[in-house]
Amino acid sequence: MMNETNHTRGEPMDRIVYDLCGRDERLRFSPYCWRVRMAMAHKGLAYRTEPWRFQQKEKIAFANHDKVPVLVDGENVVTDSFEILRYLDRTYPEAPLLGEGQSYQRALFFKLFVERSVTPALFRIVVMDLLEAIHPEDRDYFRRTREANFKMRLEELHDPAQGREQLKKALVPVNALLEQSPFLDGEAPSGVDYLLFGSLMWAHVVSRETLFESDAPVAAWFDRMLGVHDGVAGKAPTVADV
Known part of the structure; x- marks a missing residue:
């Protein structure tokens, strides 16, 4: 399986974004995954993507979720794109994404x-x-x-x-x-x-x-x-x- 690595701040092997792919694994089209990928770039965080398809539910069963994106950040697992953006703001407060209040x-x-x-x-x-x-x-x-x-x-x-x-x-x-x-x-x-x-x-x-x-x-x-x-x-x- 092909994956992508983004070389920015931090160790990419510590962060994984499970990312929807299509008929060609290079096609990454989920609107929710793109929210997260842009947010990770905004924060300057290194990560790699793990390609996932609609029926590969077992691949993300560890997250108690059946949809992507799923972010694995060390020991933390976060689901839902908007919640991932909130998590990134809490964990990496530099360059806020959503703000508070x-x-x-x-x-x-x-x-x-x-x-x-x-x-x-x-x-x-x-x-x-x-x-x-x-x-x-x-x-x-x-x-x-x-x-x-x-x-x-x-x-x-x-x-x-x-x-x-x-x-x-x-x-x-x-x-x-x-x-x-x-x-x-x-x-x-x-x-x-x-x-x-x-x-x-x-x-x-x-x-x-x-x-x-x-x-x-x-x-x-x-x-x-x-x-x-x-x-x-x-x-x-x-x-x-x-």
């Missing part, structure tokens, strides 16, 4: 906005490309579980034009903010940027579909995000590469 509440609100407004729109745009990017042995599982959740076939959900219109409406306040600052968290990216970027990176990795108009502020922001932290996201393989 009012800052944390605003980040939590933005998390819910992304998950309930942005991600559903993206799913309509890329769902069939996503299915193709998944490992062949996982496709039946993915189809069965998602169609049960949505109560319709994936082919019925797939509507890129409607998804782009839905996404455009959801991103109206995001574009307004990005007209005033280069990143959502100000002059440099932080936790809120990674919450949105994770979902957009998910679509970017699995699909060649256009997500937004080229002159939209969010388009320029996304390009900037691909380049931050030594281009960790921009260097990631996409379906166009494999």
Whole structure:
């Protein structure tokens, strides 16, 4: 099994991020895993990734969880992307991601906005490309579980034009903010940027579909995000590469 090592502060063998992979192990597309990978880069923490597929539940059974990301940091095991970001802030307080008090509440609100407004729109745009990017042995599982959740076939959900219109409406306040600052968290990216970027990176990795108009502020922001932290996201393989 292929894994990736990120050479930054600390010993990478002490930290492992279990990370969703696709039909090619280089395809790492989980929006939640990308939140964590950007947060680790933000903190300057060394780690390695362990590729994981949808049905490899036994591989992360030690975490008492059945989804990734899972962070192993020495003796600590943390699940759920947002909780991992909170853990990183508590354990490595330099370069905060979410903050506390009012800052944390605003980040939590933005998390819910992304998950309930942005991600559903993206799913309509890329769902069939996503299915193709998944490992062949996982496709039946993915189809069965998602169609049960949505109560319709994936082919019925797939509507890129409607998804782009839905996404455009959801991103109206995001574009307004990005007209005033280069990143959502100000002059440099932080936790809120990674919450949105994770979902957009998910679509970017699995699909060649256009997500937004080229002159939209969010388009320029996304390009900037691909380049931050030594281009960790921009260097990631996409379906166009494999």
